[in-house]
Amino acid sequence: MDHFLYRDGALYAEDVAISEIAAAVGTPFYVYSTATLLRHFRLFDEALEGMDHLVCYAMKANSNQAVLRTLAEVGAGMDVVSGGEYRRARAAGVPGERIVFSGVGKTREEIRTALEGGIRQFNVESEPEMVLLDAVAQEVGVKAPITVRVNPDVDAKTHAKIATGKSENKFGIPISRAREVYAMAAKMPGLEVIGIDVHIGSQLTELEPYELAYQKVADLTETLRADGHKITRLDLGGGLGIPYERSNADPPLPSDYGALVKRTLGHLGCEIEIEPGRLIAGNAGLLVSEVIYVKSGEGRDFLILDSAMNDLIRPAMYDAYHDIIPVVEPAAGVEMQPMDIVGPVCESGDTFAKQRLMPPLQSGDLVAFRSAGAYGAVMSSEYNSRPLIPEVLVKDDQFAVIRARPTFDEMIKRDTIPEWL
Ligand SMILES: *Cc1c(COP(=O)(O)O)cnc(C)c1O
Secondary structure, three states: OOOEEEEOOEEEEOOEEHHHHHHHHOOOEEEEEHHHHHHHHHHHHHHOOOOOEEEEEEHHHOOOHHHHHHHHOOOOEEEEOOHHHHHHHHHOOOOHHHEEEOOOOOOHHHHHHHHHHOOOEEEEOOHHHHHHHHHHHHHHOOOEEEEEEEEOOOOOOOOHHHEOOOOOOOOOEEHHHHHHHHHHHHOOOOEEEEEEEOOOEOOEOOOHHHHHHHHHHHHHHHHHHHOOOOOOEEEOOOOEOOOOOHHHOOOOOHHHHHHHHHHHHHHHOOEEEEOOOHHHHHHHEEEEEEEEEEEEOOOOEEEEEOOOOOOOOHHHHHOOOOOEEEOEOOOOOOOOEEEEEEOOOOOOOOEEEEEEEEOOOOOOOEEEEOOOOOOOHHHOOOHHHOOOOOEEEEEOOEEEEEEOOOOHHHHHHOOOOOOOO
C-alpha cells in the first residue's frame, strides 16, 4: 500500500498534487511519501513484536538525509555498507549503537571510522576482514562486536544480479566453515562475538528460501553455543520483495515474514535484527517524468520521456518492471495502445518498457513510475551529462525539495582542467 492515489482525476502524493510539485521543481524528479515510509517501517516493527528486535533500514536503497531522518525519528537503526553511508547515517542523527556495518570490502579507514564513531556491530564477511578488524580494534583500544555473515547456499529465487546466498556469490563465509571461523574469532582479543548474520538476496517473492536459510541459522546457533560461543543476536538480513507489477503480484507481507521468524528462531531467545531496504522505500517513491515526444516507428510507437536510464537504471540493469501511470487519470473505457517507453539517452538499453499498454498521451503530459523509491535516485548518474534529478519529500499537505537539481554550471565545474592545458 502507498499514498499515491488519484483524486478527482489527478495523481496525488498524500495531500499534494503531483502536478503542483512538477510546476515548482520541473521534471523529471523523485517524490517520496513520509506516510508510506513510516507505514512500511512500522509493519516490520509490528511483525516482530514480542521479540527483542531492531529494524535496521538498509540505507543503500535510498540514503537521502531526509529519508534517513524520517526513519531515525521513529527508532529505526541503519544497515550501512560503506564509510560514506556510515557518515550519512550519523549526519542524519542515527547513534552509532543503532548502526550495523555490512559489506564484503570494508577498508581499514572505514573500520576505524566506525570503531571510533560507535557501532552496534560489524557483520564480518571473510577471514581476512576479521584479521584486519581485530588489528584495528586493538589499535583503537576497543573490542569490536561482530557477527559472521554466513552463506547458507540457498537459492533466493530472484534475479541473478541480486541473489547473494548461493555458494557461488561473493557474500559471507560458507556455512560449512562457520565453526572454524567462529573458533578463530573467539581467540582474537579485539573481537567480541555476539551473533550470526545472514542475507540471501533482494526482491524475494516467496518465504521458502528464508525458511531454509533461517532453519540453518537456528541449527548453527545451537552448534556454536555447544562450542562455547555466546550467540545472543541474529541479523536476518533484508530482501523481502514488493509488488512492482500490481496487477499480477502478491508477495508475502511483513507480518507473514515476522511469523516465519518467530517460528524458526523464536525459541532461541536471541535479539533479532532485520535489514529491509526495498520494502520500506520502494513503494514510498515515484519518478515523475514528462513526455517529450510521441514518435511513430515501424510497427511500434515510442513514448520518449525526459527521464532516462541514468535516472532510473533498474529496467536496464535488472530487466525490472515498473508500473508507469499518467498523472492525469485516464477516462474510464479509454482505448489503450501498446507503446515502447524510452528515455533520451543514446543506448538501446535506455528502454523502460516495451509494448506497454498506455492511454493516449501527448508531449507535455506527465507520467509517474511507481515503486521507484528504492534503488532509484541512489543508483542514478550523470551519464549523457544529464544533471542528477531532484528529490522531493511530501508530508501531508507539505512538500520540500530534499535534494536540489544541480545547475549545468555546477555539474561542469566539478571537473578541473590541469595546468598544462
Ligand atoms: C541490500 C542489502 C539489504 C537490503 O535488501 P532489500 O532487498 O533492499 O531489503 C540488507 N542487507 C544487506 C547486507 C544488503 O546487502
